Amino acid sequence: METVNxxxxxxxxxxxxxxxxxxxxxxxxxxxxVMGAETHGMAQRGGSVISHLRLGEVQSSLVRSGTAHFLLAxxxxxxxxxxxxxxxKGRLYVNxxxxxxxxxxxxxxIKDKGxxxxxxxxxxxxxxxxxxxxxxxxxxxxFSAFDEEPFSSGEIRETIERISPSxxxxxxLKVFDACHAIGRENMP
Amino acid sequence: xxxxxxxxxxxxxxxxxxxxxxxxxxxxxxxxxxxxVALDNAFAAAIAGKRAACCMKQVGLNVAADxxxxxxxxxxxxxxxxxxxxxxxxxxxxxxxDSRLMARLAKVPVLDPSTPxxxxxxxxxxxxxxxxxxxxxxxxxxxxxxxARQNISWERLQNNETxxxxxxxxxHWAATPRFRFLLHKELNKKLADMSRMFDTLERFNxxxxxxxxxxxxxxxxxxxxxxxxxxxxxxxxxxDIPVLKIGTPYPFPERLAEEFLSxxxxxxxxxxxxxxxxxxxxxxxxxxxxxSGHVPSEGELIPDVIYNVINRxxxxxxxxxxxxDLDTSGAELVSSLELPVRRPTLCPGCPHRASFFSIRKARxxxxxxxxxxxxxxxxxxxxxxxCLDMGxxxxxxxxxxxxxxxxxxxxxxxxxxxxxxxxxxxxxxxxNAVYNDARFVLVILDNEITAMTGMQPTPGLGVRADGSxxxxxxxxxxxxxxxxxxxxxxxxxxxKAMTRVVKKAAEYVSDPNGGIxxxxxxxxxxxxxxxxxxxxxxxxxxxxxxxxxxxxxERFECxxxxxxxxxxxxxxxxxLCSGCGVCIxxxxxxxxxxxRKSDGNG
Numbered sequence: 001m002e003t004v005n006x007x008x009x010x011x012x013x014x015x016x017x018x019x020x021x022x023x024x025x026x027x028x029x030x031x032x033x034v035m036g037a038e039t040h041g042m043a044q045r046g047g048s049v050i051s052h053l054r055l056g057e058v059q060s061s062l063v064r065s066g067t068a069h070f071l072l073a074x075x076x077x078x079x080x081x082x083x084x085x086x087x088x089k090g091r092l093y094v095n096x097x098x099x100x101x102x103x104x105x106x107x108x109x110i111k112d113k114g115x116x117x118x119x120x121x122x123x124x125x126x127x128x129x130x131x132x133x134x135x136x137x138x139x140x141x142x143f144s145a146f147d148e149e150p151f152s153s154g155e156i157r158e159t160i161e162r163i164s165p166s167x168x169x170x171x172x173l174k175v176f177d178a179c180h181a182i183g184r185e186n187m188p
Numbered sequence: 189x190x191x192x193x194x195x196x197x198x199x200x201x202x203x204x205x206x207x208x209x210x211x212x213x214x215x216x217x218x219x220x221x222x223x224x225v226a227l228d229n230a231f232a233a234a235i236a237g238k239r240a241a242c243c244m245k246q247v248g249l250n251v252a253a254d255x256x257x258x259x260x261x262x263x264x265x266x267x268x269x270x271x272x273x274x275x276x277x278x279x280x281x282x283x284x285x286d287s288r289l290m291a292r293l294a295k296v297p298v299l300d301p302s303t304p305x306x307x308x309x310x311x312x313x314x315x316x317x318x319x320x321x322x323x324x325x326x327x328x329x330x331x332x333x334x335x336a337r338q339n340i341s342w343e344r345l346q347n348n349e350t351x352x353x354x355x356x357x358x359x360h361w362a363a364t365p366r367f368r369f370l371l372h373k374e375l376n377k378k379l380a381d382m383s384r385m386f387d388t389l390e391r392f393n394x395x396x397x398x399x400x401x402x403x404x405x406x407x408x409x410x411x412x413x414x415x416x417x418x419x420x421x422x423x424x425x426x427x428d429i430p431v432l433k434i435g436t437p438y439p440f441p442e443r444l445a446e447e448f449l450s451x452x453x454x455x456x457x458x459x460x461x462x463x464x465x466x467x468x469x470x471x472x473x474x475x476x477x478x479x480s481g482h483v484p485s486e487g488e489l490i491p492d493v494i495y496n497v498i499n500r501x502x503x504x505x506x507x508x509x510x511x512x513d514l515d516t517s518g519a520e521l522v523s524s525l526e527l528p529v530r531r532p533t534l535c536p537g538c539p540h541r542a543s544f545f546s547i548r549k550a551r552x553x554x555x556x557x558x559x560x561x562x563x564x565x566x567x568x569x570x571x572x573x574x575c576l577d578m579g580x581x582x583x584x585x586x587x588x589x590x591x592x593x594x595x596x597x598x599x600x601x602x603x604x605x606x607x608x609x610x611x612x613x614x615x616x617x618x619x620n621a622v623y624n625d626a627r628f629v630l631v632i633l634d635n636e637i638t639a640m641t642g643m644q645p646t647p648g649l650g651v652r653a654d655g656s657x658x659x660x661x662x663x664x665x666x667x668x669x670x671x672x673x674x675x676x677x678x679x680x681x682x683x684k685a686m687t688r689v690v691k692k693a694a695e696y697v698s699d700p701n702g703g704i705x706x707x708x709x710x711x712x713x714x715x716x717x718x719x720x721x722x723x724x725x726x727x728x729x730x731x732x733x734x735x736x737x738x739x740x741x742e743r744f745e746c747x748x749x750x751x752x753x754x755x756x757x758x759x760x761x762x763x764l765c766s767g768c769g770v771c772i773x774x775x776x777x778x779x780x781x782x783x784r785k786s787d788g789n790g
Contacts (some may be wrong), residue, residue, distance in 0.1 A: 005665055011530060035303075036337035039279070047532040053337070059303055059415035061336040066515050067423075075528045084518025109521050123763070132763040159376035 005063045007085040010074025012049050015136035020051040022140055026151055026159040027055050037061035089114040092141045095122035095135055103124035125173055134175045141176035145183025189217045190226035193641035194245030195280035196334035205654050211345045222612040223248035227255040230261045234268035236352040239315050243271040246287045259324050260294045261371040267318035274330040276461040276488040286462035291326040292438045297382055298326040300437055302415040304338040319560055321378045330460055332412045383439035392435025393444055396675055397451050405505055406452035410434040413458040416494045424510050440468040456501055460489050478569055483564035534565050537766025539711035540633050543680040544571030545744055547602055550690035552602035557584040561606035562640045563633050563765040568745050579613030581605040587624035601628035608638040608646045622671040622704055629693045630706045635713040643716045667706050674705035681711055683773040714766055725767030726782045730758050733779035744774045
């Protein structure tokens with residue numbers, strides 16, 4: 001298969017790494033080779049967190065700027081920070097208010113690069129569902145609705161069911177399902 | 189297998205413990221108190237005929253250097269592999285030092301993997317190599333190998349059935365300087381033999397030269413940069429530039445490198461973090477790298493950097509450049525947006541935050557020496573003035589004291605050190621300070637875990653690497669054993685009590701009959717011990733009494749506190765708030781209050 005590059009970002013504590021694990025495990029279960037790089041340690045404490053995930057025959061774990069196919073951002077400002085990773089016609093899934101995203105100054109760049117973006121107020125949705133810490137699951141659920149290659153929403157859901165710690169499993173699936181439904185409504 | 193945690197090496201030992209369980213292996217594991225202790229322990233196992241490994245971060249190898257240098261001369265009977273993880277960037281370290289140079293200094297072979305899969309293969313090879321040549325071997329994975337995710341597979345793992353045996357030979361194992369000269373000679377012979385072996389070690393050292401063909405440019409790369417170079421050329425469908433991969437930078441595969449160099453007019457060296465391969469290449473006229481200014485001498489060689497370095501060089505040599513120049517418009521856009529700087533901060537509810545607040549409150553003019561751990565982030569709260577290396581909070585405090593005391597100046601000094609760091613290298617400094625009558629307050633921030641590196645147990649906890657029960661060490665007894673007479677234990681969540689104790693300690697320090705005062709600020713880490721750390725979660729709010737002095741935001745710096753533009757005052761983010769309630773005592777106006785249950789949502 002052609003290489004598919006993901007960049008996932010957010011703030012320390014938002015669950016960027018778990019979000020990455022969900023996608024990586026889903027790819028693995030489909031027999032796709034995965035390679036990725038993550039942030040740990042000092043950099044993780046409340047700071048800007050970025051994670052790279054590459055599917056296919058690659059050797060390096062980092063995505064070069066301008067070559068990511070997908071950017072999943074758990075924070076609006078972090079989405080702007082890592083926007084240069086997206087290549088032409090890249091797709092951005094961001095935890096932001098659809099009415100307010102993107103900032104005016106960013107619009108020409110997004111248009112010029114042919115980037116499509118989809119917004120979900122993931123923190124608000126997760127809180128509304130009684131799971132304030134699960135904005136990562138909310139964004140993954142939303143993302144899954146778009147059936148982006150090589151993932152189907154069913155496959156992602158199965159991974160969440162399999163790898164969630166048992167005490168969070170039901171809540172994780174609830175948030176995933178609800179935000180998947182929002183994504184479906186948003187589909188073009 | 190022994191280890192002391194440190195980013196990016198901390199996951200190796202827990203990974204091994206998991207594997208030992210799932211594969212039913214008989215492998216001894218331990219979290220050692222520090223890296224030198226870890227290496228000495230592994231070395232003894234290796235000369236008893238076992239296969240031993242020892243894992244640490246690159247600066248940990250500095251601590252273990254004394255052991256490494258000598259072990260290189262003595263050699264092994266079984267196998268000894270030292271895994272030293274490098275941190276180009278640096279992302280979570282005090283230096284960007286290159287473990288390959290430490291291996292060169294110690295005169296032991298070093299292997300430099302490009303991917304996690306290659307690291308796995310090299311780990312197995314390192315054990316064989318160590319056993320064959322009776323020499324310690326260093327495996328040097330950099331952060332992008334350590335904190336990478338890749339699917340790898342392995343064959344069935346088997347127990348090594350060699351029984352421990354030690355054949356006494358004091359002239360060797362306790363060699364005096366006269367015999368050390370002979371051991372050095374033996375080591376040099378081993379290195380020359382290994383260098384020849386590495387010339388034909390095609391698994392890890394290889395190139396794609398076509399026989400008889402001449403090239404305008406070739407690239408020599410090792411470690412993570414090799415993987416990046418490969419991806420760039422594959423993506424660009426470039427086959428005109430040969431690449432020599434060096435997986436064993438020391439001892440250097442001289443002949444293989446000569447063969448490659450002779451086929452190329454120029455050779456570019458791309459390696460991380462320092463120059464090793466570049467120094468070993470003889471014909472410097474041909475070499476483009478750090479010494480020629482083509483490759484940056486600091487920072488991580490991320491794909492963007494390598495792409496630019498190669499592209500610039502191709503243009504300089506009038507060769508076809510890569511497809512297109514790196515687009516900088518995105519980076520320019522981002523810098524124009526003035527995005528908030530996300531500096532790392534202590535977690536909401538972190539007991540260290542409470543400690544630093546009280547320490548500053550009690551003695552604002554003190555010099556605050558500190559150490560390595562989460563609490564280095566106390567610098568955001570003005571509670572950390574220095575951070576040198578493991579244990580330096582104490583040694584620098586005594587150094588500062590003696591420097592000021594010499595001039596008759598009364599300079600208050602307060603040192604902060606974490607529990608794990610204290611066990612690692614605090615005692616030698618404390619013994620020295622007591623013995624030489626230094627005067628300062630030492631606060632041991634005891635959160636009962638090694639938090640920064642991912643919650644490894646400390647000797648104080650009495651839980652071992654595999655989860656089994658060990659003997660818990662009493663921090664109090666260790667401190668008293670160092671000759672300290674003033675010792676108080678306080679819960680830092682109680683800001684009033686903590687401030688009082690710091691003041692009392694400072695008075696004891698300045699009393700002519702006083703001495704060093706030690707405070708153990710004990711409260712469990714909120715991440716490791718969620719329920720014990722905060723037994724009763726408080727729902728908090730900020731009342732209209734808030735005068736926007738911003739003391740809580742600037743001096744307490746809890747991520748849950750923010751300025752609400754709509755309300756025009758400080759507010760609390762309920763998602764981030766841990767409910768610890770410490771901030772109630774921080775506000776000078778008493779504007780942070782607990783919402784009483786009957787008040788509903790306040």
